[in-house]
Amino acid sequence: MQVTMEQAELLILAAGGRETELAAAIEEVGAKAVCSLAVEELVFRCRLPSNKTHVHVRLDLLHGGERFTHTIGVQAGRPVTLVEGEPDTAIFLLEFELAELVRSLYGPLRERRPGTHRSRLLVERPTAKALYDGPLRGDWYSVGRAVDTVLSGCSAGPSDLGELSVRHGTDKWGTWHWYTPHYERHLRALRGEPVRLLEIGIGGYDDPGLGGWSLKMWKAYFPRGLMTGLDVFAKHGLDEPRLRTVRGDQNDPGFLRAFGEEHGPFDVIVDDGSHVNEHILTSFEALFRYVRPGGFYIIEDIWTAYCTKFGGDESPVSPPTTSIGMLQALLDKLHYQERPGEAGDDIAQSVVGVHVYHNIAFIEKGHNAEGGIAPAVSQLFESSPSTPR
Numbered sequence: 001m002q003v004t005m006e007q008a009e010l011l012i013l014a015a016g017g018r019e020t021e022l023a024a025a026i027e028e029v030g031a032k033a034v035c036s037l038a039v040e041e042l043v044f045r046c047r048l049p050s051n052k053t054h055v056h057v058r059l060d061l062l063h064g065g066e067r068f069t070h071t072i073g074v075q076a077g078r079p080v081t082l083v084e085g086e087p088d089t090a091i092f093l094l095e096f097e098l099a100e101l102v103r104s105l106y107g108p109l110r111e112r113r114p115g116t117h118r119s120r121l122l123v124e125r126p127t128a129k130a131l132y133d134g135p136l137r138g139d140w141y142s143v144g145r146a147v148d149t150v151l152s153g154c155s156a157g158p159s160d161l162g163e164l165s166v167r168h169g170t171d172k173w174g175t176w177h178w179y180t181p182h183y184e185r186h187l188r189a190l191r192g193e194p195v196r197l198l199e200i201g202i203g204g205y206d207d208p209g210l211g212g213w214s215l216k217m218w219k220a221y222f223p224r225g226l227m228t229g230l231d232v233f234a235k236h237g238l239d240e241p242r243l244r245t246v247r248g249d250q251n252d253p254g255f256l257r258a259f260g261e262e263h264g265p266f267d268v269i270v271d272d273g274s275h276v277n278e279h280i281l282t283s284f285e286a287l288f289r290y291v292r293p294g295g296f297y298i299i300e301d302i303w304t305a306y307c308t309k310f311g312g313d314e315s316p317v318s319p320p321t322t323s324i325g326m327l328q329a330l331l332d333k334l335h336y337q338e339r340p341g342e343a344g345d346d347i348a349q350s351v352v353g354v355h356v357y358h359n360i361a362f363i364e365k366g367h368n369a370e371g372g373i374a375p376a377v378s379q380l381f382e383s384s385p386s387t388p389r
């Protein structure tokens with residue numbers, strides 16, 4: 001039973017509120033569904049295990065007199081997994097109040113706190129013989145390491161976007177692209193917020209089971225965020241808690257408008273789709289209105305502005321039909337208030353920054369209405385700056 005995006009958002013917002021709000025949200029979604037969501041989230045966030053011997057850790061969640069039992073498999077070299085059923089193989093028990101775990105996972109980001117759980121070794125009589133004859137063969141370091149790995153899943157996890165990019169298999173850092181430091185510079189302040197992010201281009205092209213790498217990277221980077229992926233191919237098999245996919249063409253303005261009305265607004269939109277210049281312009285013109293003030297619209301791979309195969313142009317100054325040409329025109333829009341008689345269109349009135357780096361651009365949204373200097377100064381000086389009126 002999967003929790004919907006709306007239910008996940010309800011829990012995330014309640015986890016930042018009062019105890020009564022969180023209790024009401026758990027009641028509304030249902031304790032069993034919240035347990036599944038929390039355990040899936042915890043498993044997703046766990047760092048890679050370092051224990052030599054395979055260890056099963058039992059994770060019990062308590063709510064309203066009920067106990068929900070899960071078993072987590074932890075082994076070096078493999079991502080942590082949720083073990084099906086309730087096998088009697090766990091060697092260690094971690095016990096959380098459900099609301100406490102939901103708050104740790106989805107509440108405001110905090111350092112790891114002591115006293116969030118109860119724990120117990122699940123060995124009847126831990127004599128030296130039992131310890132050395134048992135499946136661990138005395139490798140008790142593996143138990144501590146496995147428990148630490150499971151507990152790592154209860155916090156926000158790593159904030160190094162380069163590491164997360166490599167872990168989840170997207171190419172935003174290393175090999176081809178070197179984008180993640182730019183992303184961190186602009187998005188770090190949003191990390192602890194209940195961010196809504198849209199990425200155009202889920203990955204994997206026409207293979208329905210392939211892709212979603214960057215969406216998972218974003219899901220890990222924004223532990224309180226909701227991720228939406230848009231792709232011209234159907235990718236619904238990749239849907240999971242806090243991550244949904246939608247099928248649609250980024251070059252279809254009618255579709256994009258309907259999509260924005262249904263799923264927007266967003267704090268962050270990333271265009272990593274076809275990289276065809278016409279498509280980049282269509283998407284920006286249709287979707288920039290669905291970025292919240294304080295948010296960013298990001299365009300990757302703007303090198304295609306110079307590549308004719310992507311509708312780019314090799315001339316020394318890029319024409320306005322390319323992404324680079326559009327970004328150059330945005331500098332004039334950003335300064336519309338300095339041009340006498342210029343009212344500024346919707347985009348001009350809401351661009352407050354254009355940050356361009358090698359192959360990637362960040363367009364910052366806000367209210368661009370501070371007032372112009374140039375028209376006021378022209379009134380002060382009759383003919384030249386040396387003769388004030």
Ligand SMILES: C[S@@+](CC[C@H](N)C(=O)[O-])C[C@H]1O[C@@H](n2cnc3c(N)ncnc32)[C@H](O)[C@@H]1O
Pocket residue numbers: 169170171172199200201202203204205206211212213214215230231232233248249250251272273274279
């Ligand atoms: C470079 S991949 C995205 C990789 C992904 N963002 C990542 O980093 O893991 C580009 C994706 O854009 C999709 N795409 C191509 N043309 C598109 C269009 N017109 N509208 C929407 N998506 C499109 C492709 O199907 C492909 O899956």
